[in-house]
Amino acid sequence: MDFLKELWMFLKVRKKFWLLPILVIMVMFGGLIVLSKGSAVAPFIYTVF
Amino acid sequence: MIILGISAFYHDSAAALIRDGDIVAAAQEERFTRIKHDSNFPKEAIAFCLKQAGVSLEEVDHVVFFEKPLVKFERLLETYLAFAPRGFTSFRKAMPLWLKEKLFQKSLLTDFLAEMVEEKPSKELKKSMKGKLLFAEHHQSHAASAFFPSPFDEAVVLTMDGVGEWASASVCIGKGNELNIEKEIQFPHSLGLLYSAFTYYTGFKVNSGEYKVMGLAPYGEPKYKDLILEHLIDVKEDGSFRLNMDYFDFATGLTMTTKKFDAVFGGPPRVGEDRITQREMDLAASVQAVTEEVMEKMVRSLSEEYKDIENLCLAGGVALNCVANGKILKKNYFKNIWVQPAAGDAGGSLGAALAAYYLHLNGERKKTNQNDAMKGSYLGPVYDDSEIEKRLEAAGAKFKRHANDDEVVEITAKALADEKAIGWFQGRMEFGPRALGGRSIIGDARSPSMQKTLNLKVKYRESFRPFAPSVLREDVDGWFDLNTDSPYMLLVAPVNDNKVTPMTAEQEKLFGIEKLNIPRSEIPAVTHVDYSARVQTVHKDTNPKYYALISRFKDLTGCPVIVNTSFNVRGEPIVCTPEDAFRCFMGTELDMLVVGNCVLYKEEQDQALAQDYKDAFELD
Numbered sequence: 168m169d170f171l172k173e174l175w176m177f178l179k180v181r182k183k184f185w186l187l188p189i190l191v192i193m194v195m196f197g198g199l200i201v202l203s204k205g206s207a208v209a210p211f212i213y214t215v216f
Numbered sequence: 217m218i219i220l221g222i223s224a225f226y227h228d229s230a231a232a233l234i235r236d237g238d239i240v241a242a243a244q245e246e247r248f249t250r251i252k253h254d255s256n257f258p259k260e261a262i263a264f265c266l267k268q269a270g271v272s273l274e275e276v277d278h279v280v281f282f283e284k285p286l287v288k289f290e291r292l293l294e295t296y297l298a299f300a301p302r303g304f305t306s307f308r309k310a311m312p313l314w315l316k317e318k319l320f321q322k323s324l325l326t327d328f329l330a331e332m333v334e335e336k337p338s339k340e341l342k343k344s345m346k347g348k349l350l351f352a353e354h355h356q357s358h359a360a361s362a363f364f365p366s367p368f369d370e371a372v373v374l375t376m377d378g379v380g381e382w383a384s385a386s387v388c389i390g391k392g393n394e395l396n397i398e399k400e401i402q403f404p405h406s407l408g409l410l411y412s413a414f415t416y417y418t419g420f421k422v423n424s425g426e427y428k429v430m431g432l433a434p435y436g437e438p439k440y441k442d443l444i445l446e447h448l449i450d451v452k453e454d455g456s457f458r459l460n461m462d463y464f465d466f467a468t469g470l471t472m473t474t475k476k477f478d479a480v481f482g483g484p485p486r487v488g489e490d491r492i493t494q495r496e497m498d499l500a501a502s503v504q505a506v507t508e509e510v511m512e513k514m515v516r517s518l519s520e521e522y523k524d525i526e527n528l529c530l531a532g533g534v535a536l537n538c539v540a541n542g543k544i545l546k547k548n549y550f551k552n553i554w555v556q557p558a559a560g561d562a563g564g565s566l567g568a569a570l571a572a573y574y575l576h577l578n579g580e581r582k583k584t585n586q587n588d589a590m591k592g593s594y595l596g597p598v599y600d601d602s603e604i605e606k607r608l609e610a611a612g613a614k615f616k617r618h619a620n621d622d623e624v625v626e627i628t629a630k631a632l633a634d635e636k637a638i639g640w641f642q643g644r645m646e647f648g649p650r651a652l653g654g655r656s657i658i659g660d661a662r663s664p665s666m667q668k669t670l671n672l673k674v675k676y677r678e679s680f681r682p683f684a685p686s687v688l689r690e691d692v693d694g695w696f697d698l699n700t701d702s703p704y705m706l707l708v709a710p711v712n713d714n715k716v717t718p719m720t721a722e723q724e725k726l727f728g729i730e731k732l733n734i735p736r737s738e739i740p741a742v743t744h745v746d747y748s749a750r751v752q753t754v755h756k757d758t759n760p761k762y763y764a765l766i767s768r769f770k771d772l773t774g775c776p777v778i779v780n781t782s783f784n785v786r787g788e789p790i791v792c793t794p795e796d797a798f799r800c801f802m803g804t805e806l807d808m809l810v811v812g813n814c815v816l817y818k819e820e821q822d823q824a825l826a827q828d829y830k831d832a833f834e835l836d
Binding site: 169170173174177181183186189190193194196197198200201 | 294311314319
């Protein structure tokens with residue numbers, strides 16, 4: 168819950184509400200990947216860490 | 217006001233603690249866990265900082281993380297969106313990690329911190345820890361680490377690295393306790409990532425092999441510089457630039473360069489430990505030349521834009537490019553230059569703490585004087601002689617504890633003059649990637665065989681990089697074309713002409729490392745093939761024992777320069793404790809080890825304690 172509050176504040180401060188629908192879709196999509204994989208171990212990708 | 221800064225979860229985790237703006241302690245996690253570039257939560261480094269300051273975590277007023285994870289996530293999403301559908305593979309691999317861990321870094325940090333206080337932390341404790349947490353911006357952390365400890369009241373601050381949240385380079389103006397961002401260059405356009413792309417392409421590890429590319433550059437000709445400028449990067453007169461992303465894969469892919477990049481430079485990247493050829497040397501020289509050009513243009517343009525400010529501060533990984541720093545200094549665009557010794561992400565921990573103190577809490581900046589506030593960067597753990605004695609005894613070492621520093625200095629200076637390879641473990645450990653006479657391996661810079669001996673018998677590497685010199689501050693201009701402080705080994709300068717031995721036409725024809733083994737000056741062990749050296753000036757006020765040692769060596773030999781390389785073998789984090797030092801001593805062919813006032817000789821040790829050290833660490 169705290170995280171959602173922070174996320175909302177973040178979108179508000181950064182004026183990035185347009186990211187919200189993309190965020191929801193991407194997070195859902197990403198969530199599916201998480202569920203299907205079951206592991207948070209990713210290879211080292213240079214710019215995503 | 218006690219503030220703890222943390223950098224973690226990418227590479228080189230570290231912690232730093234400040235009290236009312238005074239830097240009390242700072243250390244990298246890898247030194248404690250013995251895992252090179254350890255990126256985990258810096259539990260051990262934090263524990264050390266708290267112990268050094270004599271406080272508990274509950275007494276800390278604020279804990280500051282060095283970057284903003286949500287803004288980084290925003291960059292990721294927008295980048296994937298901008299490049300879609302390219303980047304799906306990267307997205308698929310990155311998302312689980314972000315959605316499971318990295319997105320919830322605040323909770324993660326809260327839990328880690330609370331668990332440092334109680335094994336099973338209560339809700340109240342977690343709440344209290346959460347209340348202490350602050351987040352600085354990545355480049356703000358770098359800029360704060362460059363400006364606030366500098367000796368300047370006012371300065372232009374330039375930070376450059378791979379990427380933080382969005383920024384890959386930023387310009388700030390620091391004045392008193394203020395630091396304002398004026399402009400920045402944003403991802404994916406990044407000088408650090410351009411350099412890293414060539415690090416990858418020339419077969420070295422990204423985020424750790426960049427300094428090898430810099431060391432390789434003097435062997436090559438910048439034959440590909442024009443190609444880089446034509447295809448890869450568009451550099452404007454003021455040093456601002458854009459990368460052509462057709463050639464780079466780092467924004468959305470799993471690697472650094474694309475096939476188009478390979479086509480421009482005539483082949484695929486070098487792999488792993490393949491032989492280094494002239495091509496890699498020329499590529500290294502080319503990317504180094506482009507980096508220097510971009511940095512020079514930026515600094516020149518800033519000096520024109522901010523005419524009234526005569527000081528420049530540098531930080532961010534690119535500021536560890538001491539060759540470029542030396543060239544900028546030589547151009548005299550700014551009267552004074554100061555580079556943060558922990559310029560990489562580890563230094564972000566210190567910057568985050570300083571940013572919170574001065575920018576968030578409006579802390580008063582104490583009057584600066586000649587010296588900076590880094591205390592020589594000797595900010596790590598220290599061991600007194602009785603503790604050293606206990607630890608060495610427990611490790612099975614045979615040693616003699618001497619009564620005072622003078623005796624130890626005398627013995628060590630004589631051993632140096634006898635061309636012995638010596639482990640020198642004194643005082644507090646350094647913060648930052650360089651060993652500065654606290655955890656160093658030292659030798660005679662005049663010895664033509666020292667370079668080879670240290671490389672093959674101690675460091676276990678066939679290196680194309682020469683070692684760095686430590687020189688007394690007042691003697692630096694007698695030996696190098698430099699007359700300024702360089703206490704952190706972050707400036708490269710040529711060896712003076714009168715000390716140089718020119719190579720014969722036949723020697724000039726030698727290839728690569730063979731050239732390095734030709735004595736090219738009166739101090740061959742520290743002279744690169746282009747007659748340059750990565751200079752550390754040694755100051756009496758920051759490291760009196762090291763200063764006394766080199767002074768005594770000068771009395772004996774007439775030479776105020778010694779070899780200084782980090783106390784480790786290839787792939788190993790620099791030693792932290794007396795036990796680490798003893799293990800490294802026994803695992804290598806070091807002749808002598810000096811820990812505080814305890815002196816150890818190899819021939820007196822129980823050889824059964826020698827272990828296979830060479831293969832103990834993954835190569836970097």
